[in-house]
Amino acid sequence: MISRHSDESLPMSSADPAGQASGAPGVTPPHGASGADHAETWLQHGDDDPTDSAIAPPLHLSATFRAADAADFAAMASQSRHPRYYTRYGNPTLARTAALIAGLENAPAGLMTASGMAAISASVMALVSAGDHVVAQTNHYMGTTRLLGDLLARFGVTVSFVDQTDTAAFAGALRPETRLILVETPVNPTLALTDLAALAALARERGILTLADNTFATPLNQQPRAHGIDLVVHSATKYLGGHHDLTAGVVVGDEPLIERIWDAAIVLGGTLSPQDAWLLLRGMRTLAVRVERINATALRVAQALESLPGVAAVHYPGLTSHPQHALARGQMRGFGGVMAVQVVGGYRETERVMKRLRLFAQAVSLGGVGSLAVHAAAMWAGTLDDAAIAAAGIAPNLIRLSVGLEHPEDLIADLSQALAPD
Numbered sequence: 001m002i003s004r005h006s007d008e009s010l011p012m013s014s015a016d017p018a019g020q021a022s023g024a025p026g027v028t029p030p031h032g033a034s035g036a037d038h039a040e041t042w043l044q045h046g047d048d049d050p051t052d053s054a055i056a057p058p059l060h061l062s063a064t065f066r067a068a069d070a071a072d073f074a075a076m077a078s079q080s081r082h083p084r085y086y087t088r089y090g091n092p093t094l095a096r097t098a099a100l101i102a103g104l105e106n107a108p109a110g111l112m113t114a115s116g117m118a119a120i121s122a123s124v125m126a127l128v129s130a131g132d133h134v135v136a137q138t139n140h141y142m143g144t145t146r147l148l149g150d151l152l153a154r155f156g157v158t159v160s161f162v163d164q165t166d167t168a169a170f171a172g173a174l175r176p177e178t179r180l181i182l183v184e185t186p187v188n189p190t191l192a193l194t195d196l197a198a199l200a201a202l203a204r205e206r207g208i209l210t211l212a213d214n215t216f217a218t219p220l221n222q223q224p225r226a227h228g229i230d231l232v233v234h235s236a237t238k239y240l241g242g243h244h245d246l247t248a249g250v251v252v253g254d255e256p257l258i259e260r261i262w263d264a265a266i267v268l269g270g271t272l273s274p275q276d277a278w279l280l281l282r283g284m285r286t287l288a289v290r291v292e293r294i295n296a297t298a299l300r301v302a303q304a305l306e307s308l309p310g311v312a313a314v315h316y317p318g319l320t321s322h323p324q325h326a327l328a329r330g331q332m333r334g335f336g337g338v339m340a341v342q343v344v345g346g347y348r349e350t351e352r353v354m355k356r357l358r359l360f361a362q363a364v365s366l367g368g369v370g371s372l373a374v375h376a377a378a379m380w381a382g383t384l385d386d387a388a389i390a391a392a393g394i395a396p397n398l399i400r401l402s403v404g405l406e407h408p409e410d411l412i413a414d415l416s417q418a419l420a421p422d
Contacts, residue, residue, distance in 0.1 A: 036103070039104060039219070039220055039288055040288040042100070042103050042104065043100070043104070043284055043285055043287055043288055044285060046099070046100045046103045046104075047096045047097075047099055047100045047281070049096075056282075057093070057096060057278065057281055058092070058093070059093055059274060059275065059278040060091055060092045060093045060274055061274050061275065062087070062091075063086065063087050064085075064086050064087070065084040065085060065086070080259045080262055080263075081095065081111065081258075081259075081262050083095040087271060087274065088266055088269065088271045089266055091274050091277070093274040093277045093278050093281070094112045094272055094274065094277045096277075096281065097112055097250075097277045097278075097280055097281045097284075098110035098111060098112045098250060098252075100281065100284060101219070101234070101236070101240065101250050101252060101284070102252040104219035104220070105214070105219045105223060105224075105225055105232050105252045106223060106225055106226065107225055107232065107252035107253050107254070108253075108254055108255050109252065109253065109254065109255045109258040109259075110250055110251065110252040110253075110258065111250065111251050111252075111258050111261055111262050111265060112236075112248065112249070112250050112272045112277055113248070113249040113250065113251070113265060113270045113271070113272055114247065114248070114249065114270040114271055114272050114273070115235065115237065115247050115248065115249045115270065116141075116143075116213075116215060116233065116234060116235025116236065116237060116238075116248075116249040117143045117144070117147070117235075117249065118249050118265070118268070118270030119233045119234070119235075119249030119250055119251045119270075120143075120144055120147065120211075120213065120233050120249070120251075121147055121268065121270070122251070122261050122264045122265040122268050122270060123211055123231060123233060123251050123261050123264075124147065124148075124152070124180065124182070124211075125264050125268065126260045126261040126263065126264035126265075127179060127180050127209055127211075127257075127260070127261075128152070128157050128179050128180055129156075129157070130155055130156030130157065131156055131157075131177060132157050132158075132177055132178075132179040132180070133157070133158050133159070133160070133175045133177045133178045133179065134148065134152065134157060134158070134159045134160070134178070134179065134180045134181070134182060135159075135160050135162060135170055135173045135174060135178055135180075135181045135182070136148050136159055136160070136161055136162075136181070136182040136183070137161065137162065137163075137164035137182075137183055137184060137187060137194065138161045138162060138163055138164065138393075139164060139184075139187045139188075139190055139192060139393060140182075140184050140187065140188070140213075141184060141187075141188045141213070141215075141235075142188075144182070144184065144213070148161075148182070149161075160173040164183065164184075164185070164187060164192055164193070164194040165192055165193065165194070165323075165324065167195050167198045167199060167202065170199060170202060171202055174202075174206065174208070178206070178208055179208060179209065180208065180209050180210075180211060181199060181202075181203050181208055181209070181210045181211070182210075182211050182212075182213075183196070183199060183210070183211070183212050183213070183229075184212070184213035184215075184216075185212065185213075185214075185216075185217070185222075186216045186217065186317055186328075186336065186338070187216075188215075188216065188338075188400075189338075189340050189374075189376045189394065189398065189400040190315060190340055190393050190394070190398075191216075191315040191316060191317060191322070191338065191339060191340050192315075192324065192393075193317060193324040193327050193328055193331075194212075195327055195331070196212065196222075196224050196227035196228070196229055196331055197227040197228060197331065199229075200227055200228030200229050200230075201228060204228060209230050209231070209257075210228075210229045210230045210231070211229070211230065211231040211232075211233065212224040212229045212231070212232050212233070213232075213233050213234070213235075214232050214233070214234055215233075215234050215235045215238050215239070215367070216238075216336050216338050216366075217332060217336055218234075218239045218240070218287070218291055218336065218367075219232075219234075220287065220288060220291045220333070220334065221291065221295070221332050221333050221334040221335065221336055222331060222332045222333070225252075225253075227331060230253055230254070230257065231251055231252070231253040231257060231261075232251070232252050232253065233249065233250065233251045233252075234249065234250050235248075235249055236248035236249055236250050236280055237249070237365060237367075238365065238366050238367030238368070239287065239290070239291065239294075239336075239337075239366075239367035240280060240283065240284055240287060240367075241279065241280045241283040241284075241367075241368075242283045242284075242286065242287065242290055242367060242368055242369060243279075243283050243368055243369055244365065244368040244369070244370065245279060246276040246279045246280055246283070247276060248272050248276050248277065248280050249270075249272070290369070290405065291334065291336075292334075293405055294336070294337035294403055294404065294405065295318075295334035295335060295336065295337070296408075297337070297403050297404075297405075297406075297407075297408045297411070298316070298318070298335065298336065298337040298338070298339060298403040299316075299318045299319075299335065300408040300412075301339070301401070301403055301408055301411050301412055301415070302314050302316040302318060302319050302339050303319065304408075304412045304415075305339075305341055305412075305415060306319065306321065308415065308416055308419055309344075309419065309420075310343055310344050310353070310419035310420065310421070311341060311342070311343060311344065311419060312342040312343060312344050312397065313341070313342040314339060314340075314341055314342075315339060315340040315341075315342075316335065316339035316340075317332065317335045317336075318334075318335030337366070337367065337402055337403040337404070338366055338367075338400065338401065338402050338403070339400075339401050339403070340376070340398050340399070340400050340401075341398070341399045341400075341401060342395055342397050342398050342399075343397050343399065343419065344397075345397055346396050346397055347377060347378075347396040347397065349397065350375055350377075350396065350397045350398070350399060351375060351378070352422075353399065353418045353419055354373065354375050354399065354418075356417065356418035357373055357414060357415075357418045358414050358417075358418075359371055359406055359410060359411060359414040360372060360373035360401065360411070360414060360415075361373070362374065362375075364379060365402075366400075366402035367402060368402070368404060369404050369405045370404045370405075370406075371401070371402060371403050371404040371406055371411060372401075372402040372404070373399055373400065373401050373402070374399070374400050375398075375399055376394050376395075376398045376399065376400050377394055377395070377396045377397075377398060
């Protein structure tokens with residue numbers, strides 16, 4: 001079993017004082033690694049291969065692999081996620097990366113995809129059929145919102161959207177044909193939370209599958225499976241890769257579910273490049289130290305923002321002012337590097353602040369070594385109409401900040417000068 005983190009300076013879960021993923025199944029190291037009881041160690045040794053003396057993992061760029069004979073070829077073609085048949089089906093580098101991430105989430109199996117949306121889309125399309133019903137949150141990443149609100153309807157799947165902060169709303173939306181509950185916590189971009197344990201219990205009573213997007217939290221700050229969630233997805237483009245240089249996705253869970261999703265994924269074709277999988281594997285070696293530093297810096301920045309003139313509100317689960325701070329402390333160990341800031345004024349004043357930022361790059365994505373900022377209403381306007389933006393609670397004066405590895409005082413100074421009146 002992998003402990004989430006060993007640094008006692010980080011906020012600890014009140015339900016999990018030892019930092020251990022209580023209730024989660026143990027994970028067998030994929031290559032016989034030993035001593036990987038903590039996440040930091042697993043990230044360095046969870047994919048050790050005793051048959052290979054190389055310290056750095058090899059990169060397998062081959063699209064196809066040689067079979068020894070007809071019987072071997074038949075076995076390769078029929079095995080789920082065979083790592084040496086055809087890269088759309090599986091690849092040694094992808095298999096190694098999936099195993100490392102699955103171990104972090106205390107899951108028996110994982111599947112790499114070309115992006116976070118490829119992971120979510122393949123998972124949903126594998127788990128529901130015409131006539132089925134899905135319950136989801138009103139707030140989701142905009143790509144997920146479009147999948148649920150537009151694409152599924154074309155295939156005869158209905159979706160109900162509810163307030164993620166209200167477990168009773170999820171219960172009230174359930175139908176006999178409900179097959180899946182999809183959540184994202186903390187959610188993009190408002191940082192609202194979903195009660196994972198309560199939702200998992202609700203779904204389990206009715207035999208409904210649950211899927212959680214854990215991108216904002218990372219497996220070091222939150223483990224949905226420890227709270228009873230069936231499947232966990234990540235946009236590995238973000239914190240797992242951590243360097244703004246790759247696009248990748250992953251879904252982890254029990255073997256039968258991952259096999260179902262793989263069967264859909266090879267048809268949909270969202271195959272991760274081995275090159276990006278190798279970069280992801282390299283980036284994950286520093287995940288623990290990056291997340292530890294980003295957690296501390298983001299909390300310091302959020303606390304400073306609350307006292308700055310020109311700030312109307314700061315939304316960050318680590319702040320005691322966050323309306324769900326108690327829930328955050330109960331199901332998260334650290335609070336991540338993303339926060340939403342509402343400036344004093346409207347859309348135009350928010351654009352003025354954005355233009356004055358120097359260290360925060362105005363760019364999409366999050367979770368990397370460099371700090372980023374987006375004017376949420378401007379970004380979402382390219383994908384959602386005004387009504388959908390308003391329904392998602394995205395105010396015109398909201399800026400989403402992704403805190404990186406810069407010194408916190410430099411980031412605070414940058415925000416202070418950008419927020420200052422002319």
